Amino acid sequence: MIYIFDGAMGTMLQNAGLPPGYCPELWNQEQPAVITAIHKSYIESGSDIIETNTFGANRIKLTHYGLEEKVALLNTSAVQAARAACGPATKIAGSVGPTGKLIVPLGDLSFDDAYNVFFEQISALDQAGVDMILIETIIDIQEMRAALLAAKAASKKPVICQMSFGADERTVTGTDPVTATIILEAMGADIIGVNCSLGPAQLLPIVEKIAQTTNCPISVQANAGMPSLINKQTVFPMQPEEMGHWAKKLVAAGARYVGGCCGTTPHHIKSIYQAVKHLSLSDLPTVQLTKKFTSLTSRSKTIYLGADHPTVIIGERINPTGRKQLAADIASGQFISVKKEALSQIRAGAQLLDVNMGVPGIDQAKAMQYAIQELSMLVDVPLVIDTTDVNALEAGLKAYPGRALINSVSAEPERLESFLPLAKKYGAAILCLPISPAGVPKTAQDRLVVIQEIIHKAFEIGLKPGDFVLDALILTAAADARAGLEALATLKLYRQHLGYPTTMGLSNISFGLPRRDIINATFCAMALDAGLDAPILNPYDPLMQQTLAASALLLGNDPSGRSYSVNYAPTSQSEERAVPLTPKNIIEQIHLAIVSGEKEAVVPLVEQALREGHGSIEISEQALTTAMNKVGIAFGNGQCFLPQVLLAAESMRAAFLTIKKELPAHATTSLGTIILATVKGDIHDLGKNIVAALLENNGFTVIDLGKDISPEKIVEKALEHKADIVGLCALMTTTMPQIDHTIAALKAAGCSAQTIVGGAVLTQEYANQANADSYAANGVDAVTIAKNFMADKEH
16 A cells, blocks of 8 residues: 655645744644644645654754743644544654754764653654654764664654655765665664655655665655745745656655655645555565675665675774783773774775774773764774673664674573663674583584574564674684684584574684684685685785685686786786875875874874974975865765764864964964854754864854844844855755845845855755855865865955
C-alpha cells in the first residue's frame, strides 16, 4: 500500500494570516480551529497521514519566544487540533524538527542535552495520542541519532527518520544517503526517508540509493521545486500536476510514503494521491536485501566487510598496551599522539581504526568520549571501539556519529549481558570473540560452537544478520605449535557454517619470536586464503602491505592486477606514492597540521617557527593561507566535509593567536569587518553560526547580530561598525522576502557594504533577484567570497 502524507504547514499558516516572526506552534493553543481546518483540507485531498503543527515545538526553539515552559501544552494542543480533523482511517504523525544547534564537537549542544530536549517533546506527543513519530528535516546525523534514541525511549510508536540533503546528495555535515540509512536502520528506525531542501527531481536519486541499502519502508516529502522571488514574494514553481508526475517516479524508485514539504498545498497532495494511491505494489519492483556482509560507517563514509568485498585493514596502533609514551599522553589528557597515529595509519592504508583507551587509573569513559569526538572530526574512516569497560563503551558509542564496531563480545555472561544491549541501542556491530567462561577453546570446532552461542544471544536481544564480525582468535605460535593451524581452520568453519565477515589480530601469532614481520606477513597470506576479511594489523609494516597487495591479486580480488601494478610498478609516480608524507621544513609542517586539523600540534610548531626566525607574514601566507585554500578546494571537490573544514579553521585560528601572543607588534590585522544576521521572522541560525565560525577563524572580525533581526537593526549596525560586508541568512521560505527588504534598506541608507546571502532555501537566481552582491552556497564559499572582495577592495 502507498501512504500519502500531507503537505506544507508553514505555507498554509502564512496563507491563513500567521504574522511574520510569530510562533507557529502557539496557534495550536490560540487558533486551534485554523490548524484543524488546514489538516482537514489535506485529508480531503487524499492524505492518509497528517503531521502535527509541532515542527519547532521543542524547548530550544520555543525559548526564542519565551515559551519554553509550554512544550507539553503546545504539543498536546497540536495533537488535539489534528485529531479533531481526523476520521478513523487517518493517522497522525507527531512532527519533530531539529533543535537548530550542532552537537559537540561541531557545536556547543551536548548529546545528552539534545536527547533530553527530544525526549521531552516526543513524550508529550506520545502521551497526547499520535500514531507515529516523524523526525524530519535533520541535517546532522548525530542530532538524528539523539532524536531516534529519545523516540525509542519515550514511545513504542513507529518512528520515521527523514534527513535533508543538499544538491550534492550530502547533509550539511557531510553524510550521504547510504551512510545515513545504514546508521538509522541499525538503530531501529521503522521508516527511513528524506524531506525538504530539494524538489522531487533532485530527491529521486537519493530515494533510489536508500532503496538499494535497506529493507525498511521509505518516505519522501519533496519541496514544490526550488523557490524564486517574484514581485517580492517567495514562489515555488512546481505545479500540482508535475508533482503527481514525479510522485509516480518516487514510488517506482522505492518510496511507500509520499507527501510534500515547502511550497506544497492541498492541490499538490491531491495530484500525488491521484497519481499513486491506486498503484499496485505487485507491479512495482521490489528487492529483498540479504546481508552476509557488515557495514560500518563514519559520519561521511561507509566500509563493507565480507567475502564479496575487498580486504579491509583495521589499524591497531591506537592502543596504549606496551606503549609507554602513548599511555602517558592519554593519562595526561594530551591526545596529540592519538591523532597523529590516526592520520598516519590512514595514510598507510588503514580503512578502520581500532581505538583503545585502556590506561590503568584513568577515567576511561571520559577518555574514550573525548577520543571518539576528536577522531570523528579528524578522520573519515569508521572506528572500532576497543574496551572491556562498559561505561567507556557507552560513552564512545554515544559520541560516535556513525556505526561503530565493538571490540569485542565474548560468551562470558557479564559481557553478553552488558555489551549486547548497548550494541542494539546504538546500532553498533559486534566483533564476536570465541572465549567462554571455560576459557579459550583450543580447537576450531569448539570456537565455532562458542561463536554460535554469542550469535544466538545476539539474535535474542534483537541484533540481525549484518551485525557480526567473527574473530578466529590467534594464539602465540611460540607457545602452541597448532595456533596457526587452528586459527586457519576456524576461519574456514566460519565461512562454511555462518558466512559472516571475519577478523583477527595478526601480530599475536609471532609474539616472542624474531623477525615478526616475516611471520605476520606469511600468516596473513595463509589467512586471506582461508577466509580472512578484515585483519587487525600494523599498517606501517611494508612487508604486510606488499603481502596484502599480492594476495589480492592471487586470490582473484584484484582483476588483471591493476591495483598491484599501480602501487608497485617502477615509476616515479608509484615511488612518490610509497614515500611517507614527511614535511621538509617547519613551514610545511605547519601547513600539514592545518590541513590535517591538528589544532593541538600547530601551536608548538608555530612557536618553533618564530624561534627559528620565520616572520609572521611568511608563516601566514606560506603555511596558513595556503593550507586553508587547499582545504577549501578539497571541500569544493567533495574530498572533505564540514567537520574537517571546521577543525582546519580552528587550527588556523590557534596559529594566528600564537603569532599574536608571541609577536604582538607584528600580529596580523583583521581582514575586514562582517555583519552577520538571520533575517526578521527567521529563528534558525545554525547555518549562520557555522559561517561566523569559519569567517572568524580565517581572520575576519565578525559581528553576529543573531536571529530574527529586523532590516532597521542590520542597517544601524552596518553603518555603526563601518562594515565591509553584510551577510544575510534565511532558512525559511516564509522569511526569504526579508532578504530583499534588508538589501533594499541597506542601499537606501547609503551603506556601501558588500552583501552576501545564503541559506538552505536560497539559490543564485533568488540572490540575483534580491540584488545581493553574492550568493554563498555554504560557509566555505562565504569565506572565499569575502576574501576575494577584500582583496579587490585593497587594489
